[in-house]
Every structure is written in structure tokens, then in C-alpha cells.
Amino acid sequence: MNTLFEPFAYEFFVRGLIAAGLVGGLCGLIGVYIVLRRMAYIGHGLSHAVFGGAVVSYVMAFNFYLGASLWGFLSAVLISLTTRKRVIGADAAIGIITTASFALGVALISRYRTFTRDFEAALFGNILGVSPGDLWAITAVAVFAAAVLIIGYKQFLFATFDPDVARFYGVATPWVDTVFSLVLAGTIVVSMQVLGVTLIAAAIVIPPIVARLLTDSFRTMILLSTGTGAFCGVSGIYLSYFADVSSGASVVLFSAFIFVLALTYSAVRGRLGRGRAALPGHPAPFN
Amino acid sequence: MLSSHRVPPPGTSPVIEWRNASCGYDRGPVIHEVDLSLAPGDFVALLGPSGAGKTTLLRSILGAVRIYAGDISVGGTSVKRRRPRIGYVPQLQTIDWTFPVTVEEAVMMGCTAESRWLPWYPRRIRDRVTAVLEQLGIDHLRRQHIGALSGGQQQRVFLARALVSNPNMLLLDEPTSSLDIKTRDEILHLLAALNRQGVTIVLATHEINAVAAHLPHVVCVNGGIVANGAPADVFTPETMRRTYGAEMPIVHYEGLVLVAERPHLLHARNPNGATAGGQFEYEHTV
Numbered sequence: 417m418n419t420l421f422e423p424f425a426y427e428f429f430v431r432g433l434i435a436a437g438l439v440g441g442l443c444g445l446i447g448v449y450i451v452l453r454r455m456a457y458i459g460h461g462l463s464h465a466v467f468g469g470a471v472v473s474y475v476m477a478f479n480f481y482l483g484a485s486l487w488g489f490l491s492a493v494l495i496s497l498t499t500r501k502r503v504i505g506a507d508a509a510i511g512i513i514t515t516a517s518f519a520l521g522v523a524l525i526s527r528y529r530t531f532t533r534d535f536e537a538a539l540f541g542n543i544l545g546v547s548p549g550d551l552w553a554i555t556a557v558a559v560f561a562a563a564v565l566i567i568g569y570k571q572f573l574f575a576t577f578d579p580d581v582a583r584f585y586g587v588a589t590p591w592v593d594t595v596f597s598l599v600l601a602g603t604i605v606v607s608m609q610v611l612g613v614t615l616i617a618a619a620i621v622i623p624p625i626v627a628r629l630l631t632d633s634f635r636t637m638i639l640l641s642t643g644t645g646a647f648c649g650v651s652g653i654y655l656s657y658f659a660d661v662s663s664g665a666s667v668v669l670f671s672a673f674i675f676v677l678a679l680t681y682s683a684v685r686g687r688l689g690r691g692r693a694a695l696p697g698h699p700a701p702f703n
Numbered sequence: 704m705l706s707s708h709r710v711p712p713p714g715t716s717p718v719i720e721w722r723n724a725s726c727g728y729d730r731g732p733v734i735h736e737v738d739l740s741l742a743p744g745d746f747v748a749l750l751g752p753s754g755a756g757k758t759t760l761l762r763s764i765l766g767a768v769r770i771y772a773g774d775i776s777v778g779g780t781s782v783k784r785r786r787p788r789i790g791y792v793p794q795l796q797t798i799d800w801t802f803p804v805t806v807e808e809a810v811m812m813g814c815t816a817e818s819r820w821l822p823w824y825p826r827r828i829r830d831r832v833t834a835v836l837e838q839l840g841i842d843h844l845r846r847q848h849i850g851a852l853s854g855g856q857q858q859r860v861f862l863a864r865a866l867v868s869n870p871n872m873l874l875l876d877e878p879t880s881s882l883d884i885k886t887r888d889e890i891l892h893l894l895a896a897l898n899r900q901g902v903t904i905v906l907a908t909h910e911i912n913a914v915a916a917h918l919p920h921v922v923c924v925n926g927g928i929v930a931n932g933a934p935a936d937v938f939t940p941e942t943m944r945r946t947y948g949a950e951m952p953i954v955h956y957e958g959l960v961l962v963a964e965r966p967h968l969l970h971a972r973n974p975n976g977a978t979a980g981g982q983f984e985y986e987h988t989v
Contacts, residue, residue, distance in 0.1 A: 570812070570815045570824075571815060573808075574812045578812075580797070581793050582815070583767070584786075584789070584791045585791075585812065585868075631803060
């Protein structure tokens with residue numbers, strides 16, 4: 417029994433557990449909007465773009481959080497502007513902008529080899545590296561994101577559901593998109609230390625899909641996705657202690673396990689048809 | 704015909720007015736030099752083939768397209784200066800039916816601008832939503848997911864979203880496409896009832912006989928305004944040729960003016976045996 421409580425004796429572990437819970441919940445919350453806008457690829461792409469910004473900030477001795485967030489925000493806005501031109505598809509715009517940014521980061525690392533080890537944690541996540549300062553940054557972004565999405569709940573909902581029509585009903589969709597890009601960039605930056613650049617996308621996508629399999633209501637989906645993300649974050653980190661694997665991989669693998677459970681539950685309840693239709697790329701038949 | 708048209712008193716100012724307006728999108732204008740006025744209480748069909756500019760004309764009222772020349776005003780104010788608040792119902796095919804919203808949540812979106820910074824809807828809005836859902840006969844579906852409804856119910860949901868903010872003008876883009884005959888009839892009569900209550904209605908449609916022929920006012924569109932007036936005045940072989948680029952005879956049947964959309968079939972049945980040279984250059988009465 418004592419073995420189960422053993423990790424809680426370490427301060428770094430408790431700090432990491434809180435960080436993982438906050439990051440998981442935050443990714444779950446943001447992920448609802450990402451998945452419903454059918455932009456799952458942007459989470460993947462933007463995390464790579466932020467990596468480039470993080471390296472540039474390091475090289476220029478600039479504050480990591482501010483530099484990487486600004487870089488991620490500018491990348492998100494650039495993707496949004498490129499996509500609106502309609503000549504270039506969203507997937508192509510994300511592919512070009514984010515991989516170029518990631519490549520810049522890799523180029524700088526290969527040029528200044530002294531900090532290769534630090535960025536291994538950024539790529540794959542390292543719970544040992546979560547400092548009290550990181551925890552404060554995660555808390556600040558989580559509070560900011562929650563406040564923005566609660567206050568602007570109705571506008572974010574309409575802009576996500578029907579962005580073209582929302583503006584006819586008085587929703588300032590360009591502002592909604594810009595604020596969302598800011599929240600998304602902040603989320604990815606503070607998630608890097610816990611989950612790693614390569615695994616953030618999964619933490620953003622899996623909880624909302626699990627929630628979508630279980631509910632048809634937007635409000636319930638928000639609550640379920642946030643809760644699932646936080647639960648997977650805490651559980652994944654806890655299990656990583658015993659399995660001795662990287663924190664990001666453990667969180668994502670546990671999330672995937674929860675997804676399989678939700679899918680099975682959905683199938684057993686006879687909801688598989690509707691659940692499948694709910695996933696991006698599978699439109700429901702027109703009645 | 705739907706006897707719903709409220710004849711405006713003489714001298715009434717137009718509620719929507721295009722003055723030599725050319726508008727479209729980034730790649731250039733889609734409709735050219737439009738001069739058109741709609742009166743308060745009008746019930747209008749914008750009719751034309753695919754790509755004719757019906758949706759562009761409809762969206763120009765909302766200030767949602769680029770105006771290259773001229774001006775468009777709603778209630779006397781240019782849409783360039785202020786985007787008007789009008790109930791808008793998009794094509795059902797553009798809706799994401801897998802999106803996790805219930806009927807009630809979807810209808811409430813129509814009031815987003817009224818309580819912008821509150822995460823919940825005030826009591827007065829909830830009451831209004833209930834009233835609109837009851838008016839449209841879908842109150843019992845309020846907790847249902849939008850994807851679980853029939854085509855007619857889905858159309859009513861988005862009609863309810865447009866009506867919940869009490870607009871005096873309603874714009875609908877292809878409101879009856881993909882609907883069966885009975886549901887289409889129900890939706891048209893519902894719109895006629897709203898029009899009788901004073902709501903100005905403008906709808907875009909490609910259905911000549913099923914929709915446009917039943918409305919009091921038709922505007923034929925094909926890159927600009929081809930004709931404008933009552934179906935009896937607008938539906939002529941010449942207008943149809945200029946609108947659709949095809950020969951389409953006109954048929955008078957029980958007081959309705961209809962357009963033969965399968966001219967060759969009608970020609971084969973023509974007891975007079977029209978000559979090859981001018982086979983559809985006549986109006987013919989059944």
C-alpha cells in the first residue's frame with residue numbers, strides 16, 4: 417500500500433502532478449474548439465512552431481514564455497490569414513508555416529549545440545523539469561483561458577458552430593479567432609514542459625473526442641473534455657512514475673486507453689453510429 | 704398562390720434598396736448594376752439558376768459582400784455604414800449536423816448579441832426562445848440534438864434562431880431545397896403566416912413552380928436583375944430565356960402561372976404540334 421503513495425513523498429512529483437492536471441484540463445478545454453472547428457492538425461502544427469520560437473527566445477536570451485507565446489500567436493494569426501485567402505487550404509498553410517518554424521528551431525540547435533539536452537525535454541516532456549515558476553505560468557494561462565472562454569462562451573460557441581453566419585448575428589468573428597489564437601499559443605507553450613512538443617496534439621484532440629462520444633450537448637462536452645483531460649494528465653503522470661517512461665508518452669497512452677473505453681461504452685449503448693458521425697471527417701447523413 | 708402579401712400604402716419608403724449596385728467577392732462582382740426596391744411587408748423570391756447571384760444578392764442585404772459600385776440601403780441606412788440586424792436562415796446543407804448542440808442551444812444563438820458578455824442566457828431570452836419554439840411547433844424537441852431531427856424540423860430550428868430576436872425582416876437561402884413536398888408546403892405556409900404578421904421576407908430559390916410561382920413577388924436574377932414583379936408579369940418565355948438561357952414555355956393552370964421545365968415533354972403532348980422553328984415561343988394555356 418505504501419508503494420502506491422511513495423511518489424507523493426517527492427515534492428517535484430507533486431508539483432508535476434498538479435502541472436499535469438492543469439495542463440490536461442487546459443488542453444481538454446481548448447481541444448473542444450479545435451476538434452469542432454476540424455482543426456486538429458493545428459494543435460500538432462502550432463506545437464512545432466512554438467518549438468522554433470522557444471529556441472529563438474533561448475538564443476536571444478529572451479523570456480521563454482513571452483518569446484514562445486508571441487511566436488506561437490503570430491504563427492496562429494499567420495495561418496488564419498493565409499487560410500482566409502482560400503487559394504491555400506488550411507492544412508497546407510499549417511504545414512508550411514509550422515514546419516518552417518520547427519526547422520528554424522532545429523537549425524539553431526544544430527548551430528548552438530550547447531543546449532541540446534534542454535530541448536529534449538521540450539520535445540518529449542519531462543516532469544522532473546517542472547519548476548515552481550513553470551507551475552505559476554501554467555496556472556496563469558489556465559485561469560486566463562478559462563476566464564476568456566467563460567466570458568465569451570456564447571460568442572465562441574456561435575463562431576465555432578457557424579462562423580460564416582455568426583457575424584450576421586453580431587459576433588465579431590475575427591476578434592474571436594484572434595483571442596482564440598492567443599489562448600491556444602499560451603496553452604501550447606505552458607504544455608511543452610509536461611507533455612513535449614510531439615505529444616501536445618494528442619492531449620488536445622483525445623479528451624474532446626472522448627467527450628463527444630458521450631454527449632450531444634456543447635456545454636456538457638466542455639465539462640467532460642476538461643475533466644477527462646485533467647484526469648488523464650494526473651493518471652498518466654502517476655503511472656509514469658511506476659512504468660519509468662516519459663511523462664508526455666504516459667499521459668497520451670493513458671488518454672488513448674480512455675478513448676478505447678469510451679468508444680466501447682458508446683458502441684455498447686448502441687450509439688456507435690452517431691458517435692462515429694460526430695468525429696471529424698464523417699458528416700451525418702442529411703435528414 | 705399564398706395570399707400573404709401586405710400591400711404597402713402609397714408613398715411608403717422602401718425597406719431595402721439597391722441603387723445601381725454591383726457587388727460580389729474578392730475576385731470581382733457577381734451581380735451588376737442592380738436597381739431594385741422592396742417595400743415593407745414584401746414577400747419576395749429571388750429566382751435564378753445556380754451561379755446566377757441569388758445568394759450574393761441576398762447577402763448584399765446583410766452587408767456581407769463587397770460593393771464595387773452603387774449602394775445598398777436597409778431601412779434608409781447604407782449597409783456600408785452599419786450592418787443591419789436581420790434574421791438570416793442559411794442553406795441547411797451548410798450546417799454541421801454532427802456539432803453537439805441541442806435545439807434549444809441552437810435557437811439561443813440568435814440572441815448572442817443581446818447578452819454578449821454573460822456565459823448564460825437571461826430569463827427574458829429563455830422565455831422568448833420558449834415562445835418561438837411553441838410558435839413553430841418544436842417546443843417538445845428542445846432537448847434533442849439537431850442531427851436527430853427531420854428536414855422540416857431542422858428548417859424550423861433555424862427559422863426559430865432567426866426569429867428569436869424579433870426581426871422585422873427575414874432572409875432565407877434555399878429554405879425548401881431537399882425537403883419533401885408536404886414539408887415544403889408547411890414551411891411556405893409558415894413563412895406566409897409570418898409575412899401576414901408584418902415580417903418582410905426575401906428568399907433565394909431555384910424552384911420555379913414549387914416555390915416562386917406561389918409568392919406574390921418574384922425577382923429573376925442572372926448576373927443582374929432580369930425581371931421583377933408578380934409571377935403573372937414576370938414568367939414569360941422571354942424572361943425565362945434571359946434568366947436560364949433555355950426555351951421554357953409558360954403554362955396557365957387554375958390561376959397559377961407555371962413554367963414548363965421539361966419543354967420537350969410538353970412539346971410532344973402539344974395537340975397543335977408546334978413547328979420546329981418557333982416551338983416554344985408561345986404561352987400556352989391548359
